[in-house]
Amino acid sequence: MMGHQVEVAQLFYEFSLERHVPSGHLLRRIDRALDLSWLRAELAPFYSSTGRPSIDPELMIRMLLVGTCYGIRSERRLCDEVHLNLGYRWFCRLGLDGAVPDHSTFSKARHGRFREAEVFRRVFERVVGSCMSAGLVGGEGFAVDASVIKADASYAQRVEGPTLPPERSDPDRARRPVREYLAALDAASAQAGETTVVDGQPERLATEPAPAKALSLTDPTAAWTSKGSLKVSFAYAVNTLVDLRRAIVVDVEATPARWSEEVASTPVMIERTRRRFGLTPSRLAADSAYGSGQLVGWLMGRGIEPHVPLLDRERQTKGMLTWAEFSFDRSRDLYVCPAGHEMTTTGHVVPGGLKQYRAKPTSCGPCALKPRCTTGLARMVTRNVHEDEREHVRQLAGTPAFKKSACERRKVEMLFAHLKRNLGFRRLRLRGPTGAGDEFLLAATAQNLRRLARSLVASAPTCGPAPA
Known part of the structure; x- marks a missing residue:
């Protein structure tokens, strides 16, 4: 026989949010790890001592953490979910009758006091x-x-x-x-x-x-x-x-x-x-x-x-002689090309931390290796000012x-x-x-x-x- 559920009205209920949130629930575990007792004291200088009481900043932080943990990207939807979900209410300390703030409250707080006080950075730290x-x-x-x-x-x-x-x-x-x-x-x-x-x-x-x-x-x-x-x-x-x-x-x-x-x-x-x-x-x-x-x-x-x-592009030379084929003379701060010609530098460091070393056109012009070395008047190579450190990383x-x-x-x-x-x-x-x-x-x-x-x-x- 088909059953039929009949709603029975009751005058009194005995209900506890604490009993309805399982001991292994994610929010209960996060609540044990989260300490926001310091929050109000640090935010106090950013609030007036007179006027109507504001929305509790700890409530807003807890609601935002709920939305982040459960992928609720919309703050309007977050307010609806916190209003309906018993676990969210328990985590936000709202009880059964606590009022959920309007979604516009988050924007006002974020662009005002929260940003001035770097609240999200402080909570993270x-x-x-x-x-x-x-x-x-x-x-x-x-x-x-x-x-x-x-x-x-x-x-x-x-x-x-x-x-x-x-x-x-x-x-x-x-x-x-x-x-x-x-x-x-x-x-x-x-x-x-x-x-x-x-x-x-x-x-x-x-x-x-x-x-x-x-x-x-x-x-x-x-x-x-x-x-x-x-x-x-x-x-x-x-x-x-x-x-x-x-x-x-x-x-x-x-x-x-x-x-x-x-x-x-x-x-x-x-x-x-x-x-x-x-x-x-x-x-x-x-x-x-x-x-x-x-x-x-x-x-x-x-x-x-x-x-x-x-990040090394020394082999990207389109078939020309690579940078590795030039020997560096540290004592004189110059390169020597495979043909034995010296390549000197002005000492100027270009963006990226590179020093340029150029050969003389009179040396490159009659050189037999020029077709494999450069298509310009003279060959140029660059050396990073941190080349010693880069060499250490190569060895690692x-x-x-x-x-x-x-x-x-x-x-x-x-x-x-x-x-x-x-x-x-x-x-x-x-x-x-x-x-x-x-x-x-x-x-x-x-x-x-x-x-x-x-x-x-x-x-x-x-x-x-x-x-x-």
């Missing part, structure tokens, strides 16, 4: 500190890599060339992402002439990126790129620095999806990790995109072994430690796979470098919390049912 206390961070070996995330910028809303139209370049009328882009241009032009000295040679602080082929009218900082699996579109790169012991993210940086910007972010993250946590690795693992002479020299100057395949390439680092750096790629597949980070919601940075910091915080929660459960004694 507190979680990293908890991972260090739990023994998940070794500090001996780091790995770095970048992954491309599509920006919230339309393919159609773009202008060709590296310059915004005049009506979009007025900071007084421009939107926040455009203002951030214009401010970055001003800062870059102010530092354009600055140089530093490395091994007695002047060197630029950073490699100048090539002029942009196209700019987005809504988010001009995003790079017009076809990197990764993307078709041509605007995108940012999430640059991630990972400790190799348990794949804990120790720093993250948002940059336009350009190779030069990604490589330049590595020293920034390493220095920030040293200042904030006192961690300086003895080795850094990365792929060949990070094998530039400038980065290798910077790492070795700080006692960090670069376990990085070199076959060692067991180098091969081990090559395997371990795959942990960064697994984090990227989890970021895109499980957390839904295939396209950004927020615009501008600060918006991208906020999203990347929240994602890294969620990934670290999951690993921290798993380690705390593994080290804790077997638990019974959830407390009443």
